[in-house]
Amino acid sequence: xxxxxxxxxxxxxxxxxxxxxxxxxxxxxxxxxxxxxxxxxxxxxxxxxxxxxxxxxxxxxxxxxxxxxxxxxxxxxxxxxxxxxxxxxxxxxxxxxxxxxxxxxxxxxxxxxxxxxxxxxxxxxxxxxxxxxxxxxxxxxxxxxxxxxxxxxxxxxxxxxxxxxxxxxxxxxxxxxxxxxxxxxxxxxxxxxxxxxxxxxxxxxxxxxxxxxxxxxxxxxxxxxxxxxxxxxxxxxxxxxxxxxxxxxxxxxxxxxxxxxxxx
Amino acid sequence: xxxxxxxxxxxxxxxxxxxxxxxxxxxxxxxxxxxxxxxxxxxxxxxxxxxxxxxxxxxxxxxxxxxxxxxxxxxxxxxxxxxxxxxxxxxxxxxxxxxxxxxxxxxxxxxxxxxxxxxxxxxxxxxxxxxxxxxxxxxxxxxxxxxxxxxxxxxxxxxxxxxxxxxxxxxxxxxxxxxxxxxxxxxxxxxxxxxxxxxxxxxxxxxxxxxxxxxxxxxxxxxxxxxxxxxxxxxxxxxxxxxxxxxxxxxxxxxxxxxxxxxx
Numbered sequence: 001x002x003x004x005x006x007x008x009x010x011x012x013x014x015x016x017x018x019x020x021x022x023x024x025x026x027x028x029x030x031x032x033x034x035x036x037x038x039x040x041x042x043x044x045x046x047x048x049x050x051x052x053x054x055x056x057x058x059x060x061x062x063x064x065x066x067x068x069x070x071x072x073x074x075x076x077x078x079x080x081x082x083x084x085x086x087x088x089x090x091x092x093x094x095x096x097x098x099x100x101x102x103x104x105x106x107x108x109x110x111x112x113x114x115x116x117x118x119x120x121x122x123x124x125x126x127x128x129x130x131x132x133x134x135x136x137x138x139x140x141x142x143x144x145x146x147x148x149x150x151x152x153x154x155x156x157x158x159x160x161x162x163x164x165x166x167x168x169x170x171x172x173x174x175x176x177x178x179x180x181x182x183x184x185x186x187x188x189x190x191x192x193x194x195x196x197x198x199x200x201x202x203x204x205x206x207x208x209x210x211x212x213x214x215x216x217x218x219x220x221x222x223x224x225x226x227x228x229x230x231x232x233x234x235x236x237x238x239x240x241x242x243x244x245x246x247x248x249x250x251x252x253x254x255x256x257x258x259x260x261x262x263x264x
Numbered sequence: 265x266x267x268x269x270x271x272x273x274x275x276x277x278x279x280x281x282x283x284x285x286x287x288x289x290x291x292x293x294x295x296x297x298x299x300x301x302x303x304x305x306x307x308x309x310x311x312x313x314x315x316x317x318x319x320x321x322x323x324x325x326x327x328x329x330x331x332x333x334x335x336x337x338x339x340x341x342x343x344x345x346x347x348x349x350x351x352x353x354x355x356x357x358x359x360x361x362x363x364x365x366x367x368x369x370x371x372x373x374x375x376x377x378x379x380x381x382x383x384x385x386x387x388x389x390x391x392x393x394x395x396x397x398x399x400x401x402x403x404x405x406x407x408x409x410x411x412x413x414x415x416x417x418x419x420x421x422x423x424x425x426x427x428x429x430x431x432x433x434x435x436x437x438x439x440x441x442x443x444x445x446x447x448x449x450x451x452x453x454x455x456x457x458x459x460x461x462x463x464x465x466x467x468x469x470x471x472x473x474x475x476x477x478x479x480x481x482x483x484x485x486x487x488x489x490x491x492x493x494x495x496x497x498x499x500x501x502x503x504x505x506x507x508x509x510x511x512x513x514x515x516x517x518x519x520x521x522x523x524x525x526x527x528x
Contacts, residue, residue, distance in 0.1 A: 171457045178442040179454060190443060193435045195459055195485050221459050 009033060010077055013253040014085035022087050023102055025249040027121065034187065034258050035251035036063055036076065037117040037228040038086060039235055040104075040244040043068040046113035048156030052234065053115065055153035059162055059230030061118035061186045063256065069110035076116045076254040083108050088247035095239035100247055107244065118187035119228050119251055120165060122258045126180050132173045135214045142249065143167070144208035145227050149201025150192070152234065160234040164192060164224040166205065168216040174223050181225065186261040193224040200224065210248075273297060274341055277517040278349035287351050287366055289513040291385065298451070298522050299515035300327055300340065301381040301492040302350060303499055304368075304508040307332040310377035312420030316498065317379065319417035323426055323494035325382040325450045327520065333374035340380050340518040347372050352511035359503035364511055371508065382451035383492050383515055384429060386522045390444050396437045399478045406513065407431070408472035409491050413465025414456070416498065424498040428456060428488040430469065432480040438487050445489065450525040457488040464488065474512075 007013045007022070010033040016022035026035055041049055046068070053060035064076040071082045083105045091099040091107065101107075120143070124134050136143045143165045150162040169177055174194055182190040193200050205222060206213045210229055216222060235243050246252060271277045271286070274297040280286035290299055305313055310332070317324035328340040335346045347369045355363040355371065365371075384407070388398050400407045407429045414426040433441055438458055446454040457464050469486060470477045474493055480486060499507050510516060 171459050171463065175442050175455050175458065178439050179446050182443050182446075191439050194439065195435045196483055199435065199483055219460055219463055 010253040010255045011079065014077070014080050017087045018081070018084040020102060024087055026087060026251045026253055027249060030253050031125065032258055034063070034254045034256040034261055035119045035121045036254055037119050037231070038082065038246040038252045039115040039117065039231055040082070040112050041115070041235070041240060042109065042242060043111040043113050045157070045240050048158055049115065049235070052152070052155035052158040053117070053231065055155055056162075056230070057185070058188055058192060058226035059152065059228065061188060062115060063118050063186060063254065064116035066114040068113050071108065071114070073114060073116050073254070076256055078255070080252075080255075082114050082252065086246050086252050087250040090245045090247050092236060092243040092245070094241060095236050104244055112244075115231070116252060116254070117228055117231055118261070120188055120225060121251070122187040122261060123181045123184045125258055126184065127177055130176060130180055132169065132177055132180065135168055136212070139214060141214060142211040144205070144213050145210035145229050146197075146202045146205075147209045147233075152230065157238045158234050160230070160237050161201075162192070163210070163227045163230040163233055164200070165211070165227040166208075166222050166224050168214065168220040169223050170220055174221050177223060183262045185263060188226045188228070191223050191225050195221050197222055197224075274517040274519045275343065278341070278344050281351045282345070282348040284366060290351065290515045290517055291513060294517050295389065296522055298327070298518045298520040298525055299383045299385045300518055301383050301495070302346065302510040302516045303379040303381065303495055304346070304376050305379070305499070305504060306373065306506060307375040307377050309421070309502075309504050312422055313379065313499070315419035316416070316422040317381070317495065319419055320426075320494070321449070322452055322456060322490035323416065323492065325452060326379060327382050327450060327518065328378075328380035330378040332377050335372065335378070337378060337380050337518070340520055342519070344516075344519075346378050346516065350510050350516050351514040354509045354511050356500060356507040356509070358505060359500050368508055376508075379495070380516060380518070381492055381495055382525070384452055384489060385515070386451040386525055387445045387448045389522055390448065391441055394440060394444055396433065396441055396444065399432055400476070403478060405478060406475040408469070408477050409474035409493050410461075410466045410469075411473045411497075416494065421502045422498050424494070424501050425465075426456070427474070427491045427494040427497055428464070429475070429491040430472075430486050430488050432478065432484040433487050434484055438485050441487060447526045449527060452490045452492070455487050455489050459485050461486055461488075
């Protein structure tokens, strides 16, 4: 039996995932430690995907990239093992989901390169600390996400539209949120848009492409941030023979402090 | 005959104002040097007005406050003389405009306290440098300004609504403008509102209370900043027996560099 008060650090959350006692969402665990998206690709695709991330830093802020075959993200969590330390994984063959195992040790290959990509949990925690309400957190829901008409800069086989997350806010909070999230370029940074969803190709905010819709109240603006679902959607669309990611919500909890990722 | 290339520093602009060769607007002169609003009050009103500025730093960012009778703003421009160095002044008796002289030496009193208050020219220059279009500058107009329903925090006899300036922008530029102007808290800082004029008591953007209206194009948001007209309006409403200000547009050009006023 694992209690949440056993999960106050990245080390503890990863140990619980490794031992199999934690198999679900990581939201709210290890507060103050940065959580991350994970994309694992065979080395043949790694240079193009690395270039894709370099060209699209807002949706794909890289916290760490491993050497081929090395399961240890030496910058983000030098004592971690990416084969065992996430609660659940997704395995993709030619763009199709084929399994959701709690451990990928048996699938590991000497040519796997892992990309650890910043996640909005970090800036959401900063918003909450500043008293800026985050609707989907207040409702206990997943954030609504939308495909836009904004193309990412392509790199080799990797291309596709920017995916954004949306948080409705009153204008003074939207201004404050621009200030706060600008401090966190390593976790998507400032918003990419606010106010006019149709201007970025979103026809209906009540029908997100991923996650769950949230109500937008009178006097609130929809505020849009680049989203870590972008690189996953791009990888799936590129249909590599094999790719492994985290299961949505079951993030990799790093040893990096949220505040280490802040600038200024 | 004074040419604009003789006006590349605060020292030069002030000398031209002092000699009487410059009697008009200072916009665009001495690029890179901070320009300022001026409010001069008898010492009896100075403590309350100082407190008003302290309580309302967004509309009233103080760059300098002189000692009673001292015409030299020792922090903002230690070689300047506030009695002669502005192109034109306004003299107010009990809230009524009675004169617009080019020099106030003859009116000077040993109990006058001068308040040098940051001006949006500084952050507008930063916006333009960053490639963010500023509509009224592009049109060669004065910025549109509006009384809001947001009360300033009162201090003694000084009270009144916040006055804001408005610049229409596409959403990505509005986000960039929040980032850029947040660096300049000494010149009004980040916007106070964007998107919903009616939420701050502005019924019709085409009818500004001061300045000139500018067109707002499809897909643009109105972005509102606290404005240096606020302290002037507050002083006039308080009807002190005597007050002196700059004539609108005829600012005090300091020796402070715009970039000295930036944080981060």
